[in-house]
Amino acid sequence: MIRFDQVTKRYASGHEAVHDLSFELAAGEMAFITGHSGAGKSTMLKLIGLIERPTRGHVTVNGQNLHGLRRGRIPELRRGIGMVFQDHRLLMDRSVYDNVALPLIIAGQSREEIARRVRAALDKVGLLERERAEPVTLSTGEQQRVGIARAIVAKPSVLIADEPTGNLDPQLSAEIMQLFADFQQVGTTVLVASHDLPLVKRMGKRVLVLNQGRLLDDWRPGGG
Numbered sequence: 557m558i559r560f561d562q563v564t565k566r567y568a569s570g571h572e573a574v575h576d577l578s579f580e581l582a583a584g585e586m587a588f589i590t591g592h593s594g595a596g597k598s599t600m601l602k603l604i605g606l607i608e609r610p611t612r613g614h615v616t617v618n619g620q621n622l623h624g625l626r627r628g629r630i631p632e633l634r635r636g637i638g639m640v641f642q643d644h645r646l647l648m649d650r651s652v653y654d655n656v657a658l659p660l661i662i663a664g665q666s667r668e669e670i671a672r673r674v675r676a677a678l679d680k681v682g683l684l685e686r687e688r689a690e691p692v693t694l695s696t697g698e699q700q701r702v703g704i705a706r707a708i709v710a711k712p713s714v715l716i717a718d719e720p721t722g723n724l725d726p727q728l729s730a731e732i733m734q735l736f737a738d739f740q741q742v743g744t745t746v747l748v749a750s751h752d753l754p755l756v757k758r759m760g761k762r763v764l765v766l767n768q769g770r771l772l773d774d775w776r777p778g779g780g
């Protein structure tokens with residue numbers, strides 16, 4: 557689960573990217589964050605992913621209040637959070653397999669366990685037959701799928717994605733969003749930032765609307 561209690565993030569520039577934000581996403585729930593460019597979507601995800609720290613307030617992920625968390629515990633907590641980025645951040649000189657294996661190698665898993673999990677992850681995103689390919693030979697949509705496989709390979713309980721369809725056409729975008737919904741189906745808590753409001757609405761999930769760092773609206777499927 558993810559909880560924000562009156563969270564404010566002010567960058568060193570003095571700019572307040574997120575202001576007094578409170579919301580809770582239950583374990584196994586899926587939501588989108590939408591809003592114009594600069595609304596604070598990325599900042600919200602960075603606060604969850606322990607890339608940024610709040611200036612005020614508390615962020616809780618998987619029952620762990622991130623405030624005052626000792627540095628040494630950050631890697632362990634990050635392993636429970638899968639992150640997907642718009643630019644997918646793949647290592648272009650490594651195979652698809654190696655890219656997806658990376659989090660497990662860092663976590664010190666055995667070769668056998670890595671092989672089993674990487675293939676399971678690639679199977680879930682429909683890329684099992686491309687494991688030996690180099691990312692440059694894949695389409696943009698396939699590259700994003702590799703990024704998603706890498707994010708979920710360590711079976712995180714929380715999956716966050718920042719504009720994962722930003723570079724994709726509408727058809728591919730819908731397919732990628734459906735993949736995230738599939739991960740929710742198996743129990744993952746999923747939070748996806750996207751400015752593509754028509755696509756977000758079609759998914760029929762909860763939508764958090766950000767405007768200038770403030771929570772403007774919180775739509776839930778079925779009205780309200």
Ligand code: ADP
Nearest residue numbers: 567569571573592593594595596597598599600
């Ligand atoms: P979004 O993802 O909705 O486009 P961001 O969270 O990236 O919004 O940015 C929110 C605001 O914070 C923007 O005005 C942006 O310029 C500013 N901002 C983002 N990152 C930084 C940073 N590292 N330093 C200063 N200002 C930043």
Ligand code: ADP
Nearest residue numbers: 756757758760761762763775776777778779780
């Ligand atoms: P339209 O009715 O044509 O979709 P809007 O886009 O302005 O018009 O949305 C109107 C209202 O519909 C919103 O203010 C919100 O209350 C509700 N709504 C929009 N999208 C969703 C959604 N994904 N889930 C639940 N309610 C929604």
